[in-house]
Amino acid sequence: MVSKKPQTGGTVLFNVLQQHGVEHVFGYPGGAIMPIYDALYDSDIKHFLCRHEQGASFSAIGYARASQKVGVCLATSGPGATNLITGLADALADSIPVVAITGQVATSSMGSDAFQEIDIFGLSLACTKHSFQVRDVNELADILHQAFAIALEGRQGPVLVDIPKDIQLAIVDKPVDNIYVAKRTLVDSKVNPQLKIESANIGTALALLKQAKKPILYVGGGVGMADAVTELREFISVTDIPSVSTLKGLGAVNPSDECYLGMLGMHGTKAANFAVQRCDLLIAVGARFDDRVTGKLAEFAPHAKIIHFDIDQAEINKRRKVDVSILGDLKVNLPALAAPLSIHEWHGECKHMRESFVWQYDHPGETIFAPAVLSEISRTMVKNTVVTTDVGQHQMWAAQHMTFEHPTNFLTSGGMGTMGFGVPAAIGAQISRPDDTVIAVTGDGSFMMNVQELSTIKRFQLPVKIVLIDNSKLGMVRQWQDLFFDGRLSETDLSDNPDFVMLANAFDIKSKVITKKEQVSAAINEMLTHEGAYLLQVKIDASDNVWPLVPPNTANDKMMEST
Amino acid sequence: MQQHTLRITAQDQPTVLERLLQVTRYRGFIVTGMTMFGRVDESVLDIELTVQSEKSIDHLHNQLNKLIDVDGISVKKSDALQCPT
Ligand SMILES: Cc1ncc(C[n+]2csc(CCOP(=O)(O)OP(=O)(O)O)c2C)c(N)n1
Numbered sequence: 035m036v037s038k039k040p041q042t043g044g045t046v047l048f049n050v051l052q053q054h055g056v057e058h059v060f061g062y063p064g065g066a067i068m069p070i071y072d073a074l075y076d077s078d079i080k081h082f083l084c085r086h087e088q089g090a091s092f093s094a095i096g097y098a099r100a101s102q103k104v105g106v107c108l109a110t111s112g113p114g115a116t117n118l119i120t121g122l123a124d125a126l127a128d129s130i131p132v133v134a135i136t137g138q139v140a141t142s143s144m145g146s147d148a149f150q151e152i153d154i155f156g157l158s159l160a161c162t163k164h165s166f167q168v169r170d171v172n173e174l175a176d177i178l179h180q181a182f183a184i185a186l187e188g189r190q191g192p193v194l195v196d197i198p199k200d201i202q203l204a205i206v207d208k209p210v211d212n213i214y215v216a217k218r219t220l221v222d223s224k225v226n227p228q229l230k231i232e233s234a235n236i237g238t239a240l241a242l243l244k245q246a247k248k249p250i251l252y253v254g255g256g257v258g259m260a261d262a263v264t265e266l267r268e269f270i271s272v273t274d275i276p277s278v279s280t281l282k283g284l285g286a287v288n289p290s291d292e293c294y295l296g297m298l299g300m301h302g303t304k305a306a307n308f309a310v311q312r313c314d315l316l317i318a319v320g321a322r323f324d325d326r327v328t329g330k331l332a333e334f335a336p337h338a339k340i341i342h343f344d345i346d347q348a349e350i351n352k353r354r355k356v357d358v359s360i361l362g363d364l365k366v367n368l369p370a371l372a373a374p375l376s377i378h379e380w381h382g383e384c385k386h387m388r389e390s391f392v393w394q395y396d397h398p399g400e401t402i403f404a405p406a407v408l409s410e411i412s413r414t415m416v417k418n419t420v421v422t423t424d425v426g427q428h429q430m431w432a433a434q435h436m437t438f439e440h441p442t443n444f445l446t447s448g449g450m451g452t453m454g455f456g457v458p459a460a461i462g463a464q465i466s467r468p469d470d471t472v473i474a475v476t477g478d479g480s481f482m483m484n485v486q487e488l489s490t491i492k493r494f495q496l497p498v499k500i501v502l503i504d505n506s507k508l509g510m511v512r513q514w515q516d517l518f519f520d521g522r523l524s525e526t527d528l529s530d531n532p533d534f535v536m537l538a539n540a541f542d543i544k545s546k547v548i549t550k551k552e553q554v555s556a557a558i559n560e561m562l563t564h565e566g567a568y569l570l571q572v573k574i575d576a577s578d579n580v581w582p583l584v585p586p587n588t589a590n591d592k593m594m595e596s597t
Numbered sequence: 598m599q600q601h602t603l604r605i606t607a608q609d610q611p612t613v614l615e616r617l618l619q620v621t622r623y624r625g626f627i628v629t630g631m632t633m634f635g636r637v638d639e640s641v642l643d644i645e646l647t648v649q650s651e652k653s654i655d656h657l658h659n660q661l662n663k664l665i666d667v668d669g670i671s672v673k674k675s676d677a678l679q680c681p682t
Contacts, residue, residue, distance in 0.1 A: 155612065159619045164665045167612075184665060348659035 041209045043171045043202040044073030047135065049212035050178040051079055056106055058082060058097065058465055060090040062117075064110025066150060067137025069202035078212075082465060082494060085486035087114050089458040091121020092484065094132050096462025098125075099445045100420050100472075102261065104185050105132045105462065111139055112150030115196075116157065120452060123161040125192035127449025128282060129259055131185035132192040133178075134162075140200040141169065154196050163191030171204035189346040190259055232360055236370045239341045239358045243273075243371065246315035246339075248380045251275045252298070255282025255448065256320015256344060258441025262364035266319065272372040276384035278306040280321050282448040285438035293384045299327040300584045301430040305387035307582075307590040310335050318342045320364060323353040324449070333589035343367055393435060400550050401575045404428065404503045405435045407554055408475065411501065412436035414558055418443060419471040420463045424456035424480030426510040428503040430580045432475045454483030457500065461487060464496045471499065471562070478504045478531050488541040491567050499561050500543075500569040502534060505576045513579050517597070518586070538569040547571040600629065601654045602673045605644040608666040609635055613642060616664050624657050626650040641668070647675060 041049075047070060051059070060082045063071045074081055084090040087109040094105030105125075109118050115136040125132045139148040158165035164184045166177045174197070181193040243249060257266050263286050270277060276293035279286060287294045296303035298310055310316065316338040321327070328334040331353060340356040342349070343364055350359040360367050397403035408431050415421075421436060422445040423429040429446055438444040445463060447455040460474035481502055491498055505512075508526040515523050538545035544564055548557045548571070561568045582593035607613045614633070621628060630647035648657065658672055 156615070159616060160623065346663070348656075348663055350659075352656065352659075 040205045042069065042073060043168075043174050043197060043204050043206070044070045045076075046171070046174050046206055046210045047178065047197070047202075048073055048077040048079055049210045050175050051106060052077075052212040053210075054104065054182045056104065059106040059108055060084050060093040060097070060462065061108030062087050062090055062110070062114060064114045064137065064150070066111035066139055066199045067108060067114070067135075067202070069199060070108065070135070070137060070197070073202075081108075082461075082490065084458065084461075085489045086484065087117030088120055088454065089461075089484050089487040089490065091118045091132070091134065092124070092455050092458035093462035093465070093487075093490070094134075095121060095125050095128075095130050095455075096422060096445055096459030097466040098130050098132055098462070099459070100442050100463035101466035102442060103466065104182060105130070106135070107132065108135045110137045110150065111154070112152045115152055115154040119157060119161055120454075122158065122192045122194065124447055124450040124452045124455065126161050126163065128255065128447065129190045130192065131190040133181050133185055134192060134194045136194065136196045137202065138167070138196045138198040141198045142200065144198065154194065158194045158196075161192070162194045163189075165194040165196070167196045168198065168201050171201045171206050172208070174201065174206070175210045232362065232367075235358050235360050236367070239360060239371055240373065242315060242339055242341060242358060243317075243373070243375065246375075247377065248313045249275055249315040249317060249375070249377065250309055250313040250338075251277040252310065252316050252318045252321050253277055253279045253283040253286050254319060254321025255280060255441065257283060257286040257364060260320060260345065260364040262320075262368060263440060265365050265368040269368045269372045273375050274377065274381055275317075275375065276309060276381065278302070278310055280324070280327055280448070281433055281446060283321065283441065284433060284444050285441040289437040289439070293381055293388065295384060295388055297433055299324075299590065300329065301434065301580055301582065302584075302590070303434070304391040304582060304593065305384070307584070307593060308387060309384055310338075311589065311591040313338050315339050315341065318344075318356075319368070320344060322349045325353075328353065329584045329590040330587050402548065402551055402554060402572055404572065404574050404578065405431050406551075407501070407503075407558070407572055408432050409435040410554060411473065411558055411562075414562060415473065416471055419473060420445065420460070420467060422446065422456045422459040422463060422472070422474045424474075424476040424483075425451045425453045426477045426480060426508070427505070427513065427578070427580045428475055428477045428480075428509070430510075431503070434580075453480040456480060457498070458484050458487045458490075460498045460500070461490050461496060464498050465494070472497075473499045473501060475501045475503065477509060478502060478506060478528055478534070479508045481534075485537070488538065488543060491543065492541045495566065497566050499564075499567070500538075501561075502569060502571045503574060504531070504534070504571050505574050505578065506531060507576050509576075509578075510580070512576070516577075516579075517583070517594070534569065534571045543567040543569050545569040545571065547573060549573040598649055598651060599654070600647060600649045600675045602630075602675050603646045603648065603658070603661070604671045604673070605646060605661065606668045606670075607642045607644060607664075608668065609640040609642045610666050613664075613666045614644070616666065617644065617646065617661060620660050620664065621646065621648060621657060624660050625652050626657050
């Protein structure tokens, strides 16, 4: 409804957000964004006050990833804006649609080193897909529409809109209503990439596929981002092709497919890495040959021809020269290549590898084995549970030992590997999916990086479950120091951690610590059946390592499996 | 070391040059020459960027092409090192 009252920039902002279906935003106020917060006071949009702008940015990411909507975060100028930077970088690396709104000092003060003035536009160049600085309140609505279109279309990503304080207060010539007008499409070809099928390339790809005796499907995060999980699963069922997944691709392939070999790369399964090293055709789908995936690039999939499906032309031939590229929407292009194959022998070989290289959970002594705990949680949790992680050993164990039915159910910082992601991302996920269980798997190092967000959990009574894998170490760095730096454990000891149970209790979060194997099942059960938030601290041995591990600059089939 | 000239048409935004140069530097190219002029009565800029790198020019071409304000790019190989006068 357009009210008769003159509209300010602040009002326009929330009206346009509503037009794009935004119901929830994450933020933190301050001087240069006060007019926007004043407009928020009258808006139907629900604001979640986080306790650090980095928390707000990760919650926006978690919200976006769990719901496939755009995540929105707000921050004031200067330090508020710089605190968003890590979240923007994370969203760029993982192609997550986020719109970040920052307040800026008034246009008359800009460029004068004013109080809390920072050139956030300049800072945004390296960590956003695009950014805007608004100079005229009458352009604000259009800029915001563009921001949403750019964040969502093609390869998704974060967009920043910097709004000076005088523009937040200025009155627009033409009021903007707040009626939801579905997704606006822009005519710009850049924003709206080709959806047509590249028929010539499809033909070549089909020929390669027919010739192949040992094809592998290499599934990346792009499948989930393109909402093409159904098409991918259909492709697999028609072709019977064995598949592997990247960290961000987990959940795309049906985990019980008899020829799904799990994650490839540095901490990938033996089966996945062996199969990729032996294959004669690698079909990359929404994946980008990242260094954690390929190991030593020159020796990655050495016998394979490559078909690369992607939405981003710049990913084609970036790290590995391809034989055929198929650009565009996976939803359209994947079905075009789905034809039955005669690869029975290879299928059998891959199935055999899947069966032979199953995870072993026997672990000597009484101390708890984190992979076994995560595997048990995975088997116990209800369908459609969302799991977020932080970064480190616990993250790799979660990726290895938990299974997901959809990529929107596993949220982890892939490209950036940002510690501090897990808890605020879980908050965002819980807000976007209030009826689903949300579990944050974290480490004792990462947890402390955004521990202030326990306040957000408390304030909004979010039933987030936190599983804190506590090795009293920066475990992943410690593992590398032991393996590759002669055991010189420089600055990785956390044995003076706070009392995590007491800490959780301070935020009214129920909590328990377990130290022995026999306590695991009951504790998991108690956590998952508890109605509110819960922190389960799981003490493990400080020297447990993540295996397998492909050492740096090594081919993926030369993995280490123990010290 | 190879030298190429990129002919870029872009939206006449005050920020476009900064974006082009940021991507060029980040992707590992050195700018050895640059000219820029606006078309009269059109909100379009013509920019010629001469760059040098060991890397394939396709990488830079593809990355610059993704910039929202860039409308088009053509690439020309330039053999002689030019003086940016
Ligand atoms: C913000 C940030 N700083 C530093 C790192 C480097 N880093 C990667 S893993 C890791 C250790 C993480 O420790 P913890 O959260 O306890 O997890 P663990 O490996 O012990 O499971 C560090 C410091 C990072 N990824 N992100």
